[in-house]
Amino acid sequence: MTPTAPGIELRQVTQRYGGPGAPLVLKAIDVVIPKGTITTFLGPSGCGKTTLLRLIAGLDAPVSGRILIDGQDVTDRGPAERNVCMVFQNYALFPHLSVIGNVGYGLSVSGVPRDETRQRAQAALASVGLAGLDQRLPGELSGGQQQRVALARALVLEPSAMLFDEPLSNLDARLRRSMRQEIRQLQQRLGLTVAYVTHDQGEALAVSDQVIVMQAGTIAQAGSPRDLYERPASLFVAGFLGEALSFDAVARADGTVRIGTLTLRAAPPLLAAGPVKVAVRPQAWQIAAPGEGLAGRVIDCAYLGSHLELSVDTALGVLLVIAGDVSQDWRPGQDIGLTLGERGVSIVAASG
Numbered sequence: 001m002t003p004t005a006p007g008i009e010l011r012q013v014t015q016r017y018g019g020p021g022a023p024l025v026l027k028a029i030d031v032v033i034p035k036g037t038i039t040t041f042l043g044p045s046g047c048g049k050t051t052l053l054r055l056i057a058g059l060d061a062p063v064s065g066r067i068l069i070d071g072q073d074v075t076d077r078g079p080a081e082r083n084v085c086m087v088f089q090n091y092a093l094f095p096h097l098s099v100i101g102n103v104g105y106g107l108s109v110s111g112v113p114r115d116e117t118r119q120r121a122q123a124a125l126a127s128v129g130l131a132g133l134d135q136r137l138p139g140e141l142s143g144g145q146q147q148r149v150a151l152a153r154a155l156v157l158e159p160s161a162m163l164f165d166e167p168l169s170n171l172d173a174r175l176r177r178s179m180r181q182e183i184r185q186l187q188q189r190l191g192l193t194v195a196y197v198t199h200d201q202g203e204a205l206a207v208s209d210q211v212i213v214m215q216a217g218t219i220a221q222a223g224s225p226r227d228l229y230e231r232p233a234s235l236f237v238a239g240f241l242g243e244a245l246s247f248d249a250v251a252r253a254d255g256t257v258r259i260g261t262l263t264l265r266a267a268p269p270l271l272a273a274g275p276v277k278v279a280v281r282p283q284a285w286q287i288a289a290p291g292e293g294l295a296g297r298v299i300d301c302a303y304l305g306s307h308l309e310l311s312v313d314t315a316l317g318v319l320l321v322i323a324g325d326v327s328q329d330w331r332p333g334q335d336i337g338l339t340l341g342e343r344g345v346s347i348v349a350a351s352g
């Protein structure tokens with residue numbers, strides 16, 4: 001096995017619900033998730049994320065295209081013959097079975113002897129930090145513990161791939177953050193191949209080797225978290241991976257880009273002269289003295305501990321500006337200048 005061997009592969013997969021006249025929910029999608037890595041599918045509700053996972057799990061068959069797991073074409077195999085486990089957001093635990101009963105269930109129904117089932121279930125529980133809770137009922141556990149039981153129940157089957165469908169959306173924000181780190185660590189320690197669905201961009205950036213942004217049944221962009229955040233290919237991707245405002249701008253033959261009265265030097269090479277769009281994150285604005293850069297007047301400045309949030313009235317509209325230097329105080333009505341740093345500014349095609 002080479003490190004780049006594909007774990008999960010989708011080739012030109014198309015899906016619809018209903019007959020030939022029904023709209024396509026996935027449109028000839030190509031995906032490669034390298035073995036032992038985690039890929040996150042990120043996108044708004046209804047873009048096709050769950051549909052995609054169900055196809056990988058074998059719960060539905062695609063209209064066309066092929067699905068491969070560990071290099072084997074499994075398109076025509078049922079869910080039980082794919083060695084893939086799906087973890088859902090509602091855990092789907094058996095309420096009347098103990099923790100160990102839940103975790104061992106899959107092994108015992110497939111005929112693994114009692115003692116071995118017990119040992120493997122205990123090992124799986126230990127790997128998610130739940131040793132000692134074997135005899136509890138799911139109702140006696142917190143949400144985070146129930147999610148760990150669901151995880152152990154999947155791990156114990158030693159699947160070729162694990163699929164997570166918004167696994168943390170029922171947990172509060174603090175627990176979500178620690179659980180997502182745990183899932184990432186477990187995935188790396190055990191070398192699991194994981195497809196992970198979320199609509200939360202922070203979660204996607206934090207856990208992923210690869211992020212795939214989906215838009216209405218198509219792939220808007222695939223890449224590393226850094227690629228997607230810093231070099232979004234379209235306004236949709238820029239906006240989905242964090243706050244960004246877009247501006248109409250003009251690329252010029254000398255390699256600069258003009259937004260209103262502002263000139264950007266850091267234009268990428270090979271940019272054809274003509275109209276472009278520029279996506280600007282609120283952190284990209286830098287506050288300068290009045291008369292420098294874009295003229296602005298502070299409308300409001302809020303202190304948020306780690307940063308300041310200003311709204312600034314400018315010729316480009318009212319801008320949200322996030323300033324990392326909290327030592328300064330800005331008063332409403334104060335005149336300032338705004339310039340753009342190199343980070344957090346992306347130039348995308350006019351049609352993006």
Ligand SMILES: Nc1ncnc2c1ncn2[C@@H]1O[C@H](COP(=O)(O)OP(=O)(O)O)[C@@H](O)[C@H]1O
Nearest residue numbers: 017018025043044045046047048049050051052
């Ligand atoms: N069982 C179904 N029958 C008909 N339409 C469905 C069914 N499941 C999902 N859809 C539709 O398919 C599209 C994609 O849904 P889904 O994959 O659940 O999106 P996501 O998980 O990204 O929110 C949506 O328009 C949804 O309404």
Ligand SMILES: [Mg+2]
Nearest residue numbers: 049050051165
């Ligand atoms: Mg879904």
